[in-house]
Amino acid sequence: MADDTTDTKSSNQMWGGRFASGPDAIMEEINASIGFDKKLFAQDIRGSIAHATMLAHQGIISTDDKDKIVHGLNTILSEIESGNFEFSRQLEDIHMNVEARLATLIGPAAGRLHTARSRNDQVALDFRLWVKEELQKTEQMLTNLIAAFLDRAEEHAESVMPGFTHLQTAQPVTFGHHCMAYVEMFGRDRSRLRHAIEHLDESPIGAAALAGTGYPIDRHMTAKALGFREPTRNSIDTVSDRDFAIEFLSIAAIAGMHLSRLAEEIVIWSTPQFGFVRLSDAFSTGSSIMPQKKNPDAAELVRAKTGRINGSLVALLTIMKGLPLAYSKDMQEDKEQVFDAAESLELAIAAMTGMVRDMTVNTARMKAAAGSGYSTATDLADWLVREAGLPFRDAHHVTGRAVALAESKGCDLAELPLSDLQAIHPDITDKVYGVLTVEASVASRKSFGGTAPSEVRRQIAFWRARN
Secondary structure, three states: OOOOOOOOOOOOOOOOHHHOOOOOHHHHHHHOOHHHHHHHHHHHHHHHHHHHHHHHHOOOOOHHHHHHHHHHHHHHHHHHHOOOOOOOHHHOOHHHHHHHHHHHHHHHHHHHOOOOOOHHHHHHHHHHHHHHHHHHHHHHHHHHHHHHHHHHHHHOOOOEEEEEEOOEEEEEEEHHHHHHHHHHHHHHHHHHHHHHHHHHOEEOOOOOOOOOOOOOOOHHHHHHHOOOOEEOOOHHHHHHOOHHHHHHHHHHHHHHHHHHHHHHHHHHHOOOOOOOEEOOHHHOEOOOOOOOOOEOHHHHHHHHHHHHHHHHHHHHHHHHOOOOOOOOHHHHHHHHHHHHHHHHHHHHHHHHHHHHHHOEEOHHHHHHHHOHHHOOHHHHHHHHHHHHOOOHHHHHHHHHHHHHHHHHHOOOHHHOOHHHHHHHOOOOOHHHHHOOOHHHHHHHOOOOOOOOHHHHHHHHHHHHHHO
16 A cells, blocks of 8 residues: 555556656565555455435535545445456555545546545555454454353352463362363453453544645544544544554464463373373364374464464554654554454454364363372362461472372372371371362362362352453
8 A cells, every 4th residue: 555645547557747658567576555455445445435425514525526436435335245356456546446446436526535534644544444353353262251151160160170380280289270271361352352452542543644634524423423432633643554454463472372271281181191181073173194193283273373363463563653743654664563453353353262262171080180290289288288387398398298209109199008107297197088089179279269169159150240
């Protein structure tokens, strides 16, 4: 999309004055954006209708011309939606394709549409509208993913599994609690989306090329018609700004990272070595040579999509980092990054929502693993603090000796005879066995945000009320 320093005509030769001979094939190839910015057709036509309506309301163009323009634009919209519109590379971008077709449909009145605007504020408007709609769509998709996790959390509020640090068994938790960790993550992502909508909710149209316009336009009218909170307040910043696109990509990258962490867990959990979950054939593939294999391809591809999203963010940051104000042609390279990232994020969220609802959870395997690795050692240390009055560091030392003894005997802590435990510390009584089971461990973690089933259910209720 080009800087609008000269007017253009509705012919295949869109250059005037000293450019009358036109660009050569290389220039045409590097300059054209219609191959990707045609995705903005609905936003472009919507913005043009609002602009023409405002121009007529302000007496800048006649009502008759406005009616012709609006009718022609709606006709073009129908043609594009039905697949009967022929896009031309010679016409460079979506704006000129629409304007040229409008001139064919309604004649000279089409030339009045570009009064008091530039392709600079026009593309800023189209892109901002598109990103706003994408933010709203992604927000709803995350709401659906959160709902899927809430259902699984409620189903497994009491299902015990190992909690990990360093991918080593740490303490018992519940699968419901683990699910709620992702609810928190995706809830923050959704909150970021909502803030991003607030940040971009200003209308660029009327900033013109970079300095505003001398026509008596009403930018508040077009802002309202297009669903924006208000117009932008600085015409130079308006045509220079791509913060809204960078913010979308930043949010997409963070959400993609969360999706990738979840995908990695599903990949690990679905291995025979873990066996915590099983994906159906809908989200798995087999091996072309090993018939026993069931590969978690959907999760692996979600994990890979994160790399594409991150690449898009770095690309746009790099494009924008050295640009002087106001518009530069470099900014034409913004859209492909955002379009690709949006498509990748949508697909990843949809796939993950499907996997969360689809996967079969092996609660028996999880429970067995929850007791491995002496996961209740912290419970023993806490018991020594509460019941025997030991300072925690001393209790930690006693517990370490108990773990070493159990390890040497090849048994769990709960299987150590009382005499062995008392040999390590005489104040240990048989009441200690009440805290050494994984069920007792998770039930005791009733602190706010803890893994106790009662607390998990409280957090589920909180999220259901706000989801």
